[in-house]
Amino acid sequence: MKEALAKPGFLIATSTLGADLSYLLAVIFTVMFLFAWWQAKKGDGTRHHKLILVSMVSMVVYFIGYYYTRSLGVLSLEGKEGFGGPESIYNNVFIPILTTHLVLVTLGLILTPYMIIEGFRASKKVDGKWTLQTGVLKANPARFKRIYIWLLTIWAGLQVVLMAAGKSVGSMIAYFLIFLTIALVISIEKLVEKLLPEGDRRHRVLGRGTMVLFALILVTSTATYLLLYVFYPVRAA
Ligand code: HEM
Structure with a gap:
């Protein structure tokens, strides 16, 4: 399995199959979360709630796969061997972006389960529809x-x-x-x-922050992917 994931990628030849798969899945899950934000904005709390739960389960599966393949950021953290560019770009651009990405991912890992629990606490199923409840929580x-x-x-x-x-x-x-x-x-x-103090306001304020965080995670993982496999690949195309 590990050998198969180390084969050239399907997005670009300088990448690996594992890196492409994990990047593509990261894009899909982030888009699912952002789509769930749009559903909440439209006032469709029930679809929002369902999509958040499906995205969460898929994300957990993805994370397990990601750490199994260890093909993107983690590999490049082990040393400069995973990066084909000059030392100055590695130190001044790549490492700061990768560090920011890992900090954001850590925050996301804390905020996502928090928001899911808060979502259940702050809302109630009324006539089969999930709605945020007003008042102190x-x-x-x-x-x-x-x-x-x-x-x-x-x-x-x-x-x-x-x-x-x-x-x-x-x-x-x-x-x-x-x-x-x-x-x-x-x-x-x-x-x-x-x-x-109000549960519904807490959910909206922290929920928007969490959604922006997801978008930033996607931006930083895209930058990491581009630097590693498009701009400064180790492997020749
Ligand atoms: C990662 C987890 C979650 C995030 C990031 C999140 C985010 C949000 C955001 C940003 C809004 C407000 C949309 C806006 O006005 O901009 C919202 C509304 C809402 N959320 Fe969540 N949410 C999460 C989980 C949940 C869960 C698990 C439930 C239910 C159990 C839930 C139920 C609702 C409901 C009912 C609304 C109100 C929709 C309306 O305006 O009618 N959320 N959420």
Whole structure:
């Protein structure tokens, strides 16, 4: 499978099949999300909700495939070997764009599940149609406490499993950081509730921000793809 994905791409010969596939899928999923924005703008909350869920599932499948092929940005982060251009372009153009892309993707990975959960909390199915509910939307403090206790229990359980399996201290630290990030994101919800108390307004404001983020992710991944395979390919066409 890995050999097949390393074959020349179908978009351009200087690319690889894996890079072309993952780029094309990234374009398709981003367009699906942006189309879901248009549906929400038209007031079609039900179609918006369905398309968001389908796009989300497809995105998760894509991400698994992306990290399996490791054919685009990740490969080029490992060193300059994946980039055929001059050192100055690599340092001053390619690396800043790739870093921005990875930061945006990380933000997207946090905001997308947050927005999906918020979407369910802020809207209600009325006569078979999903509609945003007006009014203050606040999580019960007891619920926050319960979530933190669950997180702590799962993390502690995982540490025991990792220790029993003789895993390195590095992997334990990595899991600690992942759980810490989740806990921090949950605590940010308290701040968000203060700044945007009404659930429907929160969904619209943060939802628009998330959609703009998706569009920027597409812009930066396109720039990365162009730099790697069109402007400065390693492999000859
Ligand atoms: C990644 C997740 C999501 C994002 C980024 C998102 C984004 C948005 C945006 C930007 C709007 C306002 C459109 C505008 O006026 O510009 C909106 C409206 C809405 N969203 Fe979402 N949404 C998400 C998930 C969900 C989910 C999971 C549901 C339902 C369970 C939902 C239900 C709604 C409804 C009912 C509206 C109102 C549509 C209307 O105006 O009638 N959203 N969303």
